[in-house]
Amino acid sequence: MIAYYLQIKMVHVAAVLASGGLFALRGALVLAGQRWAMAAPLRYLSYTIDTVLLTAALMLLTALKLNPFVTPWLSLKLALLVAYVVLGSLALKRARSRRARVVCYLAALACFGFTYTVARAHHPLGILQSLLS
Numbered sequence: 001m002i003a004y005y006l007q008i009k010m011v012h013v014a015a016v017l018a019s020g021g022l023f024a025l026r027g028a029l030v031l032a033g034q035r036w037a038m039a040a041p042l043r044y045l046s047y048t049i050d051t052v053l054l055t056a057a058l059m060l061l062t063a064l065k066l067n068p069f070v071t072p073w074l075s076l077k078l079a080l081l082v083a084y085v086v087l088g089s090l091a092l093k094r095a096r097s098r099r100a101r102v103v104c105y106l107a108a109l110a111c112f113g114f115t116y117t118v119a120r121a122h123h124p125l126g127i128l129q130s131l132l133s
């Protein structure tokens, strides 16, 4: 599988960008009162993109022989992915008030952005590493 490492990584990063972009757009539309952002085709597109993201991530772990439970930056990525999905779901539908949806939307985007920097830095501190040093 290592022979396809670069291609798999490209698919992972493309799915990452598509996932973040689509969530940012749908969240902004929901907060603007545009309920069509929750229409079935967009929901299924989002599930498909997230499945591709995770499948490519698992393939990368296999290709690189990495265990995410003993590699701190990967453990953090996993935890942040769960937080991103939970906060995203609250922002798009489950939170009761508009204020809670706004807070969850911003928190989900922050999780996503920080995960990106953790991935780039290969370090759990992500972008904070260079800001703190």
Ligand code: HEM
Pocket (backbone or CB within 6 Å): 009, 012, 013, 016, 057, 058, 060, 061, 064, 066, 068, 074, 075, 077, 078, 081, 084, 112, 115, 116, 119, 120, 121
């Ligand atoms: C929102 C969630 C995620 C984001 C934003 C994200 C982002 C990225 C980015 C930008 C890269 C390319 C890094 C580089 O080339 O410098 C990458 C690579 C990678 N990601 Fe993710 N990722 C996410 C979820 C995950 C998850 C859940 C896992 C598995 C635990 C994972 C495992 C990996 C691995 C193994 C690589 C390859 C690292 C390497 O080439 O050394 N990612 N990710």
